[in-house]
Amino acid sequence: MKTVSVLGATGSIGDSTLDVVARHPERYRVHTLTACRNVDKLLALAQRHRPEVVAIAHAPAAAGFEARLRSAGVKARLAVGADELTEVAGTPGVDLVMAAIVGAAGLAPTLAAARAAKALLLANKESIVMAGALFARTCRASGVTLLPVDSEHNAIFQCLPDHRTGVDTQKAVRRLILTASGGPFRTWSAQQIAAATPDQACRHPRWSMGRKISVDSATLMNKGLELIEAQMLFDMPPERLDVLIHPQSIIHSMVEYVDGSVLAQLGNPDMRVPIAHALAWPDRIASGVSPLDLIAGGALQFEAPDATRFPCLRLAREAMQAGGGAPCVLNAANEVSVQYFLDGKVGFADIPRVNETVLAAFGHVPAPASLEEAVALDAQARQRAEAAVASR
Structure with missing residues (x-):
């Protein structure tokens, strides 16, 4: 049984994370749920998952919330304000922390989690974009296991050699290729x-x-930020990072090796796939996502970004x-x-x-x-x- 904290529980990544967690009650127990100001949804999540701690970053939104928690039969401790949210994000001993707070607001809580958690599931790319060197030093100093959750970086993580094998990726890899849908x-x-x-x-x-x-x-700024994140996560120079438009979003990214091999990770466009991979790594668990049907999917297209x-x-x-x-x-x-x-x-x-x-x-x-x-x-x-x- 592993404890899981979800920073940014009321967002789309939080939804997907808690969906996967709920499918495996024998493996995971929710420790902390945080939100900015969506208190109604946070209350519903607390009722369902019964965490030990709930946190609300926007203090005015928390008015009367503790009474609502108790009325709903939820005994979780309530933390209010950005500083307290960062404090609970750094609770020592939590097994898995999903860092899914959007934007610069996620930097302090994500760094706190990197110092204290056993494994950090990173969905807050801004932490690396804002302070990549600082973030890397923090992770190295604490020894936290860093698992990327963005579909592109998770795909690259899956296609790279397992770091435990000792393979020198700088010598083995020619390029990292991030795919992008191209947007609307x-x-x-x-x-x-x-x-x-x-x-x-x-x-x-x-x-x-x-x-x-x-x-x-x-x-396409999101893809640009992902390039920066990939450079930091995988220690790859900018000239060996590329973007390829792939409208079907079936191939989530690729790794090209010096021998001419290209490894790609494929799956239906559902964030529960990379989340389940990160939650269970190095094992595999069911994510709730239907199997990929390549025949029904039809042709796969690729374009250069404009x-x-x-x-x-x-x-x-x-x-x-x-x-x-x-x-x-x-x-x-x-x-x-x-x-x-x-x-x-x-x-x-x-x-x-x-x-x-x-x-x-x-x-x-x-x-x-x-x-x-x-x-x-x-x-x-x-x-x-x-x-x-x-x-x-």
Whole structure:
């Protein structure tokens, strides 16, 4: 029996994680569930999974929640506020922590979990994008087992040699190839894309996700951030990382070896597949996902990404090549510009414009050496992004 904490339990990754956990009550027991402000859903999850701790990051949303917990017969301890959420994320001895808090808000809790958990299931790519070197040092120092959950990075993890064999992946691997669906605007013209609405951007053709990550998928920024994450996770130089558009989302990523072999991980586009793999690694368990039917699926397509229509992918590659604090700056600018777009205050084409303006304004900045430095750089970039939006 392993204990599981889910940071970001009310999001889509949280839903999928708890679905897999519930299918294996003999293997897993829920320890902690956290949310930002969706207290109604958190209450329902607490009633079903009976955790030891529940945490709400947004303190005003927690008003009266403890009374609701007790009325529902839930005895879990309640933690309120971002600091307390980070504290419970770092509870010593928890076997598995799913880090699924979206955006920069997930950095502090994810680092806390990396210091304390036995295994960290990473779905918060921003932790690596904002402070990759710091995150890597933290994981090495604590000895935590790091298991990627993003479908692309989990696919690469499955296709790489098991690290326990001692194979030198730097010598054996020629390229890591991340696949991308292309998002809802894959076939749209540049003019159509520029006029896109938030609702259109959030209609992903293959995946059901939150609104922010759906917009990132529509701009291909999500794939750009995944490139940065792959560089950090697998210690691979930028020139050996590629993106391939694959609309069917059946092949989740590939590893090309120096002997000409290409290994790919295939599966139906359902996040329960990589989540089940990470939860049970190195074993395998049922995820609840139906078997892949390649005959019914039909032909598989592949295309090169178009950096002209989707400049965010280019910006992410530039930030990755620049290194230092550039990825942190780009991530912060993107979170601001995407939120303004979702609020209807800027157009879709303004997202890459604001991101490029902010990235250029900072030039070369050193990589954050501490959580405080990462938070400060993030805040500075957000202020610059706010100014860039205001100027438009």
